[in-house]
Amino acid sequence: CSPPLRRHEDNEALWWALEIGTLQCVSSDHAPYRMDASGKLARGEAPSFKDIANGLPGIDLRLPLLFDAMVSRGRLGLERFVELTATAPARIYNLAPKKGTLAVGADADLVLWDPLRTVRIEPGPRLDNAGYTAYAGFELTGWPERVLRRG
Numbered sequence: 001c002s003p004p005l006r007r008h009e010d011n012e013a014l015w016w017a018l019e020i021g022t023l024q025c026v027s028s029d030h031a032p033y034r035m036d037a038s039g040k041l042a043r044g045e046a047p048s049f050k051d052i053a054n055g056l057p058g059i060d061l062r063l064p065l066l067f068d069a070m071v072s073r074g075r076l077g078l079e080r081f082v083e084l085t086a087t088a089p090a091r092i093y094n095l096a097p098k099k100g101t102l103a104v105g106a107d108a109d110l111v112l113w114d115p116l117r118t119v120r121i122e123p124g125p126r127l128d129n130a131g132y133t134a135y136a137g138f139e140l141t142g143w144p145e146r147v148l149r150r151g
Contacts, residue, residue: 025088031055032130057130072141108151119145
């Protein structure tokens with residue numbers, strides 16, 4: 001994956017920036033390269049880092065990973081999670097007030113969570129069709145139970 005994971009101090013600085021509002025949302029691209037000749041192994045079985053397709057699948061796990069890290073582990077809390085994953089992105093992309101809020105006239109796009117449900121991420125195919133996940137073995141607390149689009 002690129003950029004590679006950084007030092008603990010760098011990660012802590014990112015958490016601090018989220019906490020104090022320097023960073024307004026959490027975002028990442030979605031690069032679900034398959035682990036075969038059509039994706040990461042296009043240049044052979046053992047390509048160098050500079051020759052391998054950079055990126056990982058994981059769009060289906062993005063919110064559960066954030067919920068676990070922010071809410072379940074007590075890092076930032078539920079209100080900040082909602083701000084960083086819904087309210088602020090809607091504002092940044094000029095989608096508010098139709099998106100990112102619960103208000104009369106808004107679309108009522110909701111994710112309903114079971115904050116106590118623990119899920120172990122299994123290896124193998126996921127919703128993105130890449131055929132693997134970098135998060136196999138992770139145990140996440142808090143899981144989306146239902147998605148409502150426009151109420």
